[in-house]
Amino acid sequence: MTRDQHRRLVAVYLVCCVMGTVSTAQRAQDFQRKASMLLAAEPENPKCFAEGRKAFTCFWEEDEERAGPVEQYSFTYAYQNENGSRCPLTVAPAAGGKKLFVCHLDRIQMFVQLDIQVHRESVMIHNRSLLVELVFLLDPPENVTVSSTGHQGQLNVSWVPPPLKYMDDSMIYEVMYAKEGDPAGQVEVARACSELILRGLQAATRYRVEVRVRLDGITYSGYWSAWSDPVWMETLPADLDPLIVSLTFIITFILFLLCLIVLLSHHRFFIKKVWPTIPVPDSKFQGLFTVYGGDLQEWLRQTSGGLWVTSALLYSEERPSPVEVLSELNLCRSLASPPLPPKACNASTQRDERELSNGSDSAQTDEWRATQQQHWLMERLRETRPGMGSSLLESQDTYVTLSTNNHSEEDHVDDTLEEALPLEMHVASRKTPLSEFHSDLGSGQQSSGSGRLSSQSSFEYPSQGWTPKGPGYTYMAVADSGVSMDYSPMSRVDDLGKVALYANEYKNEIPPHRRPFLTRQYHVHDDG
Amino acid sequence: HWTCPGLPSPPRPICDLRVLNHFIQEARDAEVAMKSCRDGCGLTELVSVPQTTVNFDDWERKNATEQAQEVQTGLWLLHQALGLLQASMTDVDLNNHIDNSIRNLLSINAVLRSLNIQEYTPPTSAVGLEGTWKVSSVAEVLQVHVNFLRGKVRLLLVGAEACQQDVS
Numbered sequence: 001m002t003r004d005q006h007r008r009l010v011a012v013y014l015v016c017c018v019m020g021t022v023s024t025a026q027r028a029q030d031f032q033r034k035a036s037m038l039l040a041a042e043p044e045n046p047k048c049f050a051e052g053r054k055a056f057t058c059f060w061e062e063d064e065e066r067a068g069p070v071e072q073y074s075f076t077y078a079y080q081n082e083n084g085s086r087c088p089l090t091v092a093p094a095a096g097g098k099k100l101f102v103c104h105l106d107r108i109q110m111f112v113q114l115d116i117q118v119h120r121e122s123v124m125i126h127n128r129s130l131l132v133e134l135v136f137l138l139d140p141p142e143n144v145t146v147s148s149t150g151h152q153g154q155l156n157v158s159w160v161p162p163p164l165k166y167m168d169d170s171m172i173y174e175v176m177y178a179k180e181g182d183p184a185g186q187v188e189v190a191r192a193c194s195e196l197i198l199r200g201l202q203a204a205t206r207y208r209v210e211v212r213v214r215l216d217g218i219t220y221s222g223y224w225s226a227w228s229d230p231v232w233m234e235t236l237p238a239d240l241d242p243l244i245v246s247l248t249f250i251i252t253f254i255l256f257l258l259c260l261i262v263l264l265s266h267h268r269f270f271i272k273k274v275w276p277t278i279p280v281p282d283s284k285f286q287g288l289f290t291v292y293g294g295d296l297q298e299w300l301r302q303t304s305g306g307l308w309v310t311s312a313l314l315y316s317e318e319r320p321s322p323v324e325v326l327s328e329l330n331l332c333r334s335l336a337s338p339p340l341p342p343k344a345c346n347a348s349t350q351r352d353e354r355e356l357s358n359g360s361d362s363a364q365t366d367e368w369r370a371t372q373q374q375h376w377l378m379e380r381l382r383e384t385r386p387g388m389g390s391s392l393l394e395s396q397d398t399y400v401t402l403s404t405n406n407h408s409e410e411d412h413v414d415d416t417l418e419e420a421l422p423l424e425m426h427v428a429s430r431k432t433p434l435s436e437f438h439s440d441l442g443s444g445q446q447s448s449g450s451g452r453l454s455s456q457s458s459f460e461y462p463s464q465g466w467t468p469k470g471p472g473y474t475y476m477a478v479a480d481s482g483v484s485m486d487y488s489p490m491s492r493v494d495d496l497g498k499v500a501l502y503a504n505e506y507k508n509e510i511p512p513h514r515r516p517f518l519t520r521q522y523h524v525h526d527d528g
Numbered sequence: 529h530w531t532c533p534g535l536p537s538p539p540r541p542i543c544d545l546r547v548l549n550h551f552i553q554e555a556r557d558a559e560v561a562m563k564s565c566r567d568g569c570g571l572t573e574l575v576s577v578p579q580t581t582v583n584f585d586d587w588e589r590k591n592a593t594e595q596a597q598e599v600q601t602g603l604w605l606l607h608q609a610l611g612l613l614q615a616s617m618t619d620v621d622l623n624n625h626i627d628n629s630i631r632n633l634l635s636i637n638a639v640l641r642s643l644n645i646q647e648y649t650p651p652t653s654a655v656g657l658e659g660t661w662k663v664s665s666v667a668e669v670l671q672v673h674v675n676f677l678r679g680k681v682r683l684l685l686v687g688a689e690a691c692q693q694d695v696s
Binding site: 053 | 545549552671679
């Protein structure tokens, strides 16, 4: 033998020794595990189990303190109608200060009664008769595999049965599965097969699966094996039930149709709500915005504004709204003018101030014209609404007073459309003092460029009754036309330089070329 | 031969072991019933019964014919023994079980015929037959009956060539 061959033999020998050592250690570990199971499951002694067609092991347990040396014990066995034989014993350590006496047989016979006796110093300590094919303790199934079946709530479990010829169809399996974190679980039984589908599982849940095996007890029998090593698997996420999805779509479609029907049947109401019409005076003041850029003074100067307005008022088929012009001189002497609302705004523009300063120079020249106009207006109003003058005083409507400053008491009747002078607007109502009036803009054709109108307008006034404000007031009852305005306190002519005119701030977004025009007394038709 | 008119077709092989399991269960029921018998349930003479011992290595060393003959001999012996019990037993309940067991033995023979296992009848005299035991009690006879069915009979059915072809 050459040196190389010698080395190879030594290497093979060492490998075999190592493998044998590992195998022995593994067998020892397996035996310890099975012994512990039988100590708990089998009450009789000695405890015996068959691992396959050939291997058969019996053992019993004794306290180390009371146990004697192994030579004191004898293990004898005899099959039916045969002579007895003796089994050599070995000792294995056990937990809890105990030791195991073990008999291992490599040649066994089945389907025949086996009589076993254990003696200690000629004294029988254990006696048992059994059938070997009825005490199988198998190894757990190997290669346990858990996979998804492709269906929701299912897992496919497969395993490799213990390799025992003639016994495949006699094996039953228990498959234990539990959700993650659940110490208990459920068990499914499978007979004579190596695959099982778990159903009714929760979606998107991690499951632990273990399998054990036992012989069915008809031809062969025995004890449940140990559980296989756990295998984890997560189920598929939940799918939308097609029925639920379809019902959801149908219900949504039906609701959509119902909403559409409601919208179509009340489309006018919704249009009125969303896009309320803004009454604009374009039709009554032709050219005021397009030509004069909203400058009422200029418009009046260039046109017969007052007469035109008057004619439009009188000859229009439309009935005037409750915006009535009262002349304080004749009718309202005893009528206390309401004070200005506390929310008087002193805002003004510089342009207004300039206009006022320029206008004050021509105030006197326009006085006579304003007086004549006022008389004419009062006559016309009486014609259209008989008894309006006195009844107006008793009117319960909200009304706005327009006054021109710098008039004497006896001349306050001449206060009318004074272009150059600022006007004071008093708002009062006899009906409900100290309340805000809110009114909608009402339905009507909306003028262009006012798509974002406020639907409210407020009139605030501080007191219940009229209080005289002094001379020069022209009262005008104004119905709420839906245009909100801020009312600034009346500024007298001599205070023009100090206090700016009130500016009517529109909540509505009127195009830039249309400036606020309510600086004078005017009649406004509520086209709503 | 099998295509000639008028001749019966060969029986389908009975490979389902649940049939044998049913016979085994009924044999166990008879054994359990025997334990509760007090009077009129004894044998007056020794009877020969087949040996039930199975060593898998030894069994696999035998060929199919030997296995079939061993099983059919055992079934014949059991039939003889159960016949003696039927004649001597006075317990009605136990007699019913024995009658049932005898019918099951005949059914097993029919199963073997379905597997194309050649019929074998041992010699009339069972004395000196190998592979037999002598028993003196009814309990032993019924125990042998159960073990023989669970062991050799089952091994023969599991390994029957007709069933192997059916599986493949």
